[in-house]
Amino acid sequence: MKNKSLVSISDFSKDEILRIVELAADFEANPNQDLLAGKIVGSLFFEPSTRTRLSFETAIQRLGGRIIGFSDASSSSATKGESLKDTIKMVSNYSDLIVMRHHREGAARYASEQSSVPIINAGDGANQHPTQTLLDLYSIYKTQGTLENLNVFMVGDLKYGRTVHSLLMAMSHFNPTFNFISPNSLKMPTEYKMFLDSKNIKYYEHTEFTDILEAADILYMTRVQRERFSDHLEYEKVKNVYVLRNSMLNNTKNNLRILHPLPRVNEIHTDVDDNPKAYYFEQAKNGVFARMAIMASILGLK
Amino acid sequence: MMKKELKVNAIKNGTVIDHIAAKNLFKVISILKLHKISNQITFGNNLESHKHGNKAIIKISDLLFEKNEIDKIALVAPNAVLNVIKNYEVVEKKKVNIPDEVIGIAKCFNPNCITNNESMQTRFSVLDKQKLALKCHYCEKITDEEHLYVF
Ligand SMILES: [Zn+2]
Numbered sequence: 357m358k359n360k361s362l363v364s365i366s367d368f369s370k371d372e373i374l375r376i377v378e379l380a381a382d383f384e385a386n387p388n389q390d391l392l393a394g395k396i397v398g399s400l401f402f403e404p405s406t407r408t409r410l411s412f413e414t415a416i417q418r419l420g421g422r423i424i425g426f427s428d429a430s431s432s433s434a435t436k437g438e439s440l441k442d443t444i445k446m447v448s449n450y451s452d453l454i455v456m457r458h459h460r461e462g463a464a465r466y467a468s469e470q471s472s473v474p475i476i477n478a479g480d481g482a483n484q485h486p487t488q489t490l491l492d493l494y495s496i497y498k499t500q501g502t503l504e505n506l507n508v509f510m511v512g513d514l515k516y517g518r519t520v521h522s523l524l525m526a527m528s529h530f531n532p533t534f535n536f537i538s539p540n541s542l543k544m545p546t547e548y549k550m551f552l553d554s555k556n557i558k559y560y561e562h563t564e565f566t567d568i569l570e571a572a573d574i575l576y577m578t579r580v581q582r583e584r585f586s587d588h589l590e591y592e593k594v595k596n597v598y599v600l601r602n603s604m605l606n607n608t609k610n611n612l613r614i615l616h617p618l619p620r621v622n623e624i625h626t627d628v629d630d631n632p633k634a635y636y637f638e639q640a641k642n643g644v645f646a647r648m649a650i651m652a653s654i655l656g657l658k
Numbered sequence: 659m660m661k662k663e664l665k666v667n668a669i670k671n672g673t674v675i676d677h678i679a680a681k682n683l684f685k686v687i688s689i690l691k692l693h694k695i696s697n698q699i700t701f702g703n704n705l706e707s708h709k710h711g712n713k714a715i716i717k718i719s720d721l722l723f724e725k726n727e728i729d730k731i732a733l734v735a736p737n738a739v740l741n742v743i744k745n746y747e748v749v750e751k752k753k754v755n756i757p758d759e760v761i762g763i764a765k766c767f768n769p770n771c772i773t774n775n776e777s778m779q780t781r782f783s784v785l786d787k788q789k790l791a792l793k794c795h796y797c798e799k800i801t802d803e804e805h806l807y808v809f
Pocket of ligand 1: 767768771794795796
């Protein structure tokens with residue numbers, strides 16, 4: 357995968373995903389490696405995202421690389437009306453790799469076509485966020501010891517949530533079983549269910565979020581966002597139904613781990629935080645190792 | 659009668675676009691920008707057709723179409739047939755065909771797509787030629803017939 361951009365999770369094969377996950381484990385065991393010494397990474401955040409930017413910048417610093425760029429569009433020439441193409445042409449002259457977040461869908465694919473250096477998509481509007489998916493996969497691998505044959509429960513906004521869609525696509529390489537729990541208005545879209553059918557992957561849909569978690573290996577929680585509802589009352593109702601509480605974890609498997617892309621609002625009650633099955637804070641930390649692995653392998657340094 | 663009708667309608671050289679579904683006549687006129695050219699044009703609408711409901715037909719003198727324009731016709735009138743006329747004779751019949759990739763001729767329906775916010779070509783892969791489903795190469799959203807706009 358040397359010199360290959362990472363725009364969408366489907367750009368990586370099963371073997372490439374596994375390689376990233378194994379490399380991430382290496383970096384976690386030995387986090388300070390000067391592999392990026394003498395390299396410059398362009399960090400272009402046309403849309404601010406402190407969480408993702410700090411994770412990338414930590415990964416770059418740990419690898420000994422240097423950073424140029426901006427943390428929001430107001431400090432870039434985009435506000436002067438410069439096109440994305442011109443910004444990318446300029447920054448790819450100065451850097452060895454570009455990490456980019458943009459508010460428009462498709463911006464990362466277009467940038468990868470214009471750039472002379474690889475692009476890592478750190479989120480393009482509502483479309484893709486593949487490094488989130490790879491850190492999710494690393495978290496699953498680390499806690500379960502494997503990615504194969506797992507029962508993955510996804511809860512909340514399954515219609516608009518790009519993280520669950522990308523995770524579903526990536527996990528489809530590893531013979532999973534899925535359980536989808538959401539209100540009817542936010543069900544997993546048909547195109548993803550058709551994809552699972554075509555790969556003979558089993559899935560079950562539920563609207564009730566109660567004592568159905570016994571079989572779960574991974575419980576992936578998402579935020580139900582207010583702006584997805586035209587009806588305010590419907591939002592208030594749904595918001596309080598898809599909430600995980602500690603008491604619901606009583607009869608669950610020992611290996612169960614709870615993931616969430618963060619930030620959370622109220623969908624995981626704080627009484628879950630001290631349960632050893634809660635994994636969302638460590639999950640965020642895994643992001644640094646996953647991003648080290650992605651950058652090192654794209655630059656052909658590992 | 660037959661002879662007289664031919665005299666009114668026949669063109670010496672040019673293109674006859676036949677088998678346009680009646681409801682799509684004005685779309686075809688618009689995408690080919692026929693309202694902006696000075697060639698002689700006759701068209702008929704709501705004509706009876708054996709094959710598919712009511713049809714429309716357009717006859718344009720002294721004009722041949724490029725592949726790019728024929729692909730545009732295919733998107734809005736998938737059953738259309740182009741007859742190339744030379745000296746009152748049909749010298750070639752071309753059935754329009756929706757290509758596997760649609761480049762630079764259709765607009766992505768997603769207002770937040772980069773293609774609608776940057777000076778660049780659109781690009782789609784065609785997922786379904788019957789129901790018309792175009793998947794944007796950039797934002798990955800699907801534009802269907804209802805939301806289709808051809809430049
Ligand atoms: Zn698009």
